Amino acid sequence: xxxxxxxxxxxxxxxxxxxxxxxxxxxxxxxxxxxxxxxxxxxxxxxxxxxxxxxxxxxxxxxxxxxxxxxxxxxxxxxxxxxxxxxxxxxxxxxxxxxxxxxxxxxxxxxxxxxxxxxxxxxxxxxxxxxxxxxxxxxxxxxxxxxxxxxxxxxxxxxxxxxxxxxxxxxxxxxxxxxxxxxxxxxxxxxxxxxxxxxxxxxxxxxxxxxxxxxxxxxxxxxxxxxxxxxxxxxxxxxxxxxxxxxxxxxxxxxxxxxxxxxxxxxxxxxxxxxxxxxxxxxxxxxx
Amino acid sequence: xxxxxxxxxxxxxxxxxxxxxxxxxxxxxxxxxxxxxxxxxxxxxxxxxxxxxxxxxxxxxxxxxxxxxxxxxxxxxxxxxxxxxxxxxxxxxxxxxxxxxxxxxxxxxxxxxxxxxxxxxxxxxxxxxxxxxxxxxxxxxxxxxxxxxxxxxxxxxxxxxxxxxxxxxxxxxxxxxxxxxxxxxxxxxxxxxxxxxxxxxxxxxxxxxxxxxxxxxxxxxxxxxxxxxxxxxxxxxxxxxxxxxxxxxxxx
Numbered sequence: 001x002x003x004x005x006x007x008x009x010x011x012x013x014x015x016x017x018x019x020x021x022x023x024x025x026x027x028x029x030x031x032x033x034x035x036x037x038x039x040x041x042x043x044x045x046x047x048x049x050x051x052x053x054x055x056x057x058x059x060x061x062x063x064x065x066x067x068x069x070x071x072x073x074x075x076x077x078x079x080x081x082x083x084x085x086x087x088x089x090x091x092x093x094x095x096x097x098x099x100x101x102x103x104x105x106x107x108x109x110x111x112x113x114x115x116x117x118x119x120x121x122x123x124x125x126x127x128x129x130x131x132x133x134x135x136x137x138x139x140x141x142x143x144x145x146x147x148x149x150x151x152x153x154x155x156x157x158x159x160x161x162x163x164x165x166x167x168x169x170x171x172x173x174x175x176x177x178x179x180x181x182x183x184x185x186x187x188x189x190x191x192x193x194x195x196x197x198x199x200x201x202x203x204x205x206x207x208x209x210x211x212x213x214x215x216x217x218x219x220x221x222x223x224x225x226x227x228x229x230x231x232x233x234x235x236x237x238x239x240x241x242x243x244x245x246x247x248x249x250x251x252x253x254x255x256x257x258x259x260x261x262x263x264x265x266x267x268x269x270x271x272x273x274x275x276x277x278x279x280x281x282x283x284x285x286x287x288x
Numbered sequence: 289x290x291x292x293x294x295x296x297x298x299x300x301x302x303x304x305x306x307x308x309x310x311x312x313x314x315x316x317x318x319x320x321x322x323x324x325x326x327x328x329x330x331x332x333x334x335x336x337x338x339x340x341x342x343x344x345x346x347x348x349x350x351x352x353x354x355x356x357x358x359x360x361x362x363x364x365x366x367x368x369x370x371x372x373x374x375x376x377x378x379x380x381x382x383x384x385x386x387x388x389x390x391x392x393x394x395x396x397x398x399x400x401x402x403x404x405x406x407x408x409x410x411x412x413x414x415x416x417x418x419x420x421x422x423x424x425x426x427x428x429x430x431x432x433x434x435x436x437x438x439x440x441x442x443x444x445x446x447x448x449x450x451x452x453x454x455x456x457x458x459x460x461x462x463x464x465x466x467x468x469x470x471x472x473x474x475x476x477x478x479x480x481x482x483x484x485x486x487x488x489x490x491x492x493x494x495x496x497x498x499x500x501x502x503x504x505x506x507x508x509x510x511x512x513x514x515x516x517x518x519x520x521x522x523x524x525x526x527x528x529x530x531x532x533x534x535x536x537x538x539x540x
Contacts, residue, residue, distance in 0.1 A: 087289035
């Protein structure tokens with residue numbers, strides 16, 4: 001759906017995007033993860049046609065009126081009603097779009113006749129999503145759609161995005177990695193303007209960060225860690241208060257060898273199990 | 289909900305349209321009234337003038353229109369630029385600008401309704417004010433020839449089209465409504481200064497601004513305005529093109 005080639009953007013001396021080759025598969029919910037200032041908004045701005053690339057190419061397999069964009073903090077003329085905002089988007093994109101249907105989907109049926117100047121931040125965000133989907137877009141570009149919302153507002157917007165799966169290709173940027181992990185099936189990690197990884201989420205979780213085991217102990221952790229570090233299948237051991245995190249070359253080693261190794265180190269084990277693989281850990285491993 | 293209706297709502301809901309019509313109609317009614325009763329007003333203020341005597345010639349019909357033009361092209365012009373800037377600054381709310389820009393193939397589709405509706409409202413307000421001034425001049429001071437007033441209104445409208453185009457260009461090359469107003473007003477204020485040199489002045493759009501007062505007063509005939517009208521037409525077209533280029537170039 002989206003393919004960029006050697007895409008770069010420079011603001012004076014600052015290189016905001018550096019040789020980005022983005023590939024967003026049709027029908028995917030693609031999460032663009034990165035810290036604040038990583039270049040996510042610039043990249044989405046270029047894809048949306050709101051900014052010009054310094055060099056490189058962008059190919060989008062959808063006509064402009066079937067591409068919808070949602071800014072991180074949508075604002076509209078405050079004297080318009082919610083329904084008028086969506087009606088305007090509908091008229092410009094798909095006159096057959098169901099205005100009241102998308103407002104209902106966004107939970108704004110009761111507020112739709114009110115002027116948007118009185119809307120809360122969460123309501124504006126949901127109105128932005130409603131205005132984006134009323135044109136039945138083939139591609140949705142969402143820039144940090146939930147980052148600045150309170151937990152309830154975030155939940156509502158994430159649910160709304162999750163419901164879009166199967167109806168459109170979604171490119172969703174966020175610095176909140178939990179949101180990306182929850183909603184997206186494909187991930188791109190942007191760091192200092194460079195795309196460090198892109199591919200299926202599972203591939204990133206397994207590939208970028210090796211398997212690790214969490215061990216809770218009674219008593220000091222350091223002597224046990226020392227004993228474990230001697231084993232060739234242990235890549236690293238991190239210690240905390242009565243806690244160890246053991247990196248292993250493969251889960252099979254941990255399953256077969258770790259109980260014995262702990263017993264041999266006279267460790268008083270309270271519990272142990274594989275550490276849950278999170279996007280956050282994979283992200284940190286990639287961008288460290 | 290079309291982009292045309294959006295602009296009509298902008299005029300009505302923000303009360304900018306109300307301000308526009310109030311100002312021009314107010315000047316339309318007050319102008320001839322002031323011209324007719326200025327001597328009386330000065331007589332009433334006689335005790336406060338510390339013995340000084342101000343004698344004005346008796347008011348004649350074209351004084352009524354001259355008063356309207358003087359007000360309309362000063363205070364009215366400021367209001368006009370403010371109203372036009374509020375509409376033509378496409379990206380005054382950048383998120384709204386992005387919302388609209390990402391839904392049209394050409395930014396011209398956004399600019400055209402704003403230019404037409406804004407100029408339509410300004411032109412209508414100016415014309416209604418002029419008609420009010422014409423009527424009241426007839427009632428208080430005597431009639432003015434339609435052959436002078438109607439071309440005067442048309443030339444005034446042409447000047448206002450130039451004002452709207454100037455504001456449109458300023459809006460696309462600056463950020464925000466306030467800076468648009470400042471740049472547009474500054475560029476409009478330069479015209480009379482440059483126009484003080486008579487050889488240049490008779491070519492400039494600013495000479496159209498007073499046509500509604502000067503034609504009834506027989507200061508100039510209609511032929512005098514052919515050159516500035518042609519220059520204004522061309523300049524207006526160029527300014528709209530400059531606005532379009534600016535709107536296309538802008539990054540959000």
